[in-house]
Amino acid sequence: MDTPETMRAVRIAGHGGPEVLERAEVAVPAPQAGEVLVRVAAVALNNTDLWTREGAYGRPDDPKALSGWRGPIGFPRIQGADVAGRVVAVGPDVDGGLAGRRVVVDPAIYDTEGPDANPVGLMGSERDGGYAEYVTAPAARVHDVTDSPLTDDQLATLPTAYGTALGMIERGRLREGETVLVSGASGGVGIALIQIARARGARVLAISSGSKTDAVREAGAHEVLDRARDIAGQLRAAAPDGIDVALDVVAGELVGDGLPLLREGGRWVVAGALGGYDVAFDVRRLYLHNAQVIGSAMHTPTHFALLMDLARRGEIQPVVAAAYPLDRAAEAQEELARRAHVGKIVLRP
Template identity: 80%
Template sequence: MRAVRIARHGGPDVLAEADVTVPTPGAGEALVRVTAVALNNTDLWTREGAYGRPGDPKALSGWRGSIDFPRIQGADVAGRVVSVGPGVDRSLVGRRVVVDPAIYDADRPDANPVGLMGSERDGGYAEYVTAPAKQVHDMAGSPLADDQLATLPTAYGTALGMIERGRLRQGETVLVSGASGGVGLALVQIARARGARVLAISSASKLDSVREAGAHDVVDRAEGVVEQIRAVAPDGIDVVLDVVLDVVAGNLVSEGLPLVRDGGRWVTAGALGGHAVAFDVRRLYLHNVQLIGSSMHTPAHFELLMDLARRGEIAPVIAATFPLHEAARAQEELARRRHVGKIVLLP
């Protein structure tokens, strides 16, 4: 089969197409023919080795540690099951599916992800990929197209994990940073569906697209963000869903904490703008504000997400599609951050 692999950390030039053997599903696994695989920032950072390690933030590393090279990238897979390994119900063969890409620390609904397909095991930049059968979800009844289904695992899974961990409730006011990206748009859609009032931060050229996704108000990230938020939400924010950690206008954490209501929650799931921040800790303990880290999703979160997709209650936005052999060009386009929605490879 054709696959795109990395043999070392580096720039887009380390992505190389190769002929490799179709993997054989082991016990408890399924073999999926990949029809669509979405790109994520995790692809860029894994390729670059940008995650660092505990005690050594500058170390070259995959999502959770050293990578066994060569590695096939790609966490977000939609496709069809073509065969199964020992111990798997053969009725799964032929099903249209989405793969949960997480490697979990336990076999329970609230397990934590400790690895990721495309980093700690081979992923979907290929014609075929294997995955644990229990993490291959039947999507036969979903109205979403395959390219839309492929956008769900990392972006929408991360978004739903943030919303669940932040305990967002109907009627609350939520602020979404980085709202034009894959996770940001997912947050806007899911929070709106939950009955929240959704405020969003985005760049001027993307404000209309974020409104179309469901945001009630959108503020320009280059025009005094905190002042704009105060103007549209004078009573404060219940939940901040922070995808980028900080923004061009300044450190959103230090400047934005005073905007959070007593008992509010600040959920962070990314560090696009920088991983080192400073803030006044009194804004936390004097107002019972919780600062919550959120990495991807649990198995229970993923089941909730698949139910939303089966009912067509979310509508992923596709920014562009590329053939598999143009994976490097697709990653370059992702890194430019000029798009709204998700970029997808079609093997």
């Protein structure tokens, strides 16, 4: 299959607001040894796109430092972690049978080759991503989903949001019959958490705002708590015996308010800080009740393989809130930042 020499892309040349997203005509990358070239059908937006662009991650030695996901970014950088598309070329040492296959790319850059490796980098941050017509990826990170009933837009929503959700659920050891609290329930990760937790047989309590309540309930939440009211009071009423697992992308005051509501041996899993990264809680509620606070960044290769099995069988139904053409990436990011939508926003190169 012939590929052009150049392609349209949207990239950032430095940290800043939506204005730093620039359209560019760049060379189509050549797949190196062990890599494939994917023609991008859809790329989903994530909060990490906003925070990487803004440099909002801080560094261990300086929480306020401008930084990418795991350190300084190499500019210019093409953003976009979540890619669905087709393999159009393979590099040396790659099975030629992958050519023409419909795929989803695991965007994580791992610390080792093992099945339980930790992500230490991300496509669109530590290497160029999918805000472009083509992107390269390691062949080992490309998953064949040719037979999935999901659309390209739906497949593109999976890697970061559903990967993060599955990582949280696995690390939190959520079991059938347990009661789970989901914060930020109307966002991409929140909807994914509800769907996967519900499929596992958990009772799902979700925190959202009034206008999004119906959509969150439709995603599978058993009860929806209004984030504008007393969360702890609503939680006590909905789960008088406490909750087993909290799946939290908000953090902030919610951790201190909610930790006393965990049952014995409960787990509080944090994968975001939409409500603030500076957290205070009564440590006695932790050690006296054998509770655990667990940090969860994305997924492992094992988690991602489980997710792709769900996608092939169509056992999850991602919600696509809106789709934009590639050249309106800045507008799409602004819509994402407003948080008025339910589900995921995608770009179509």
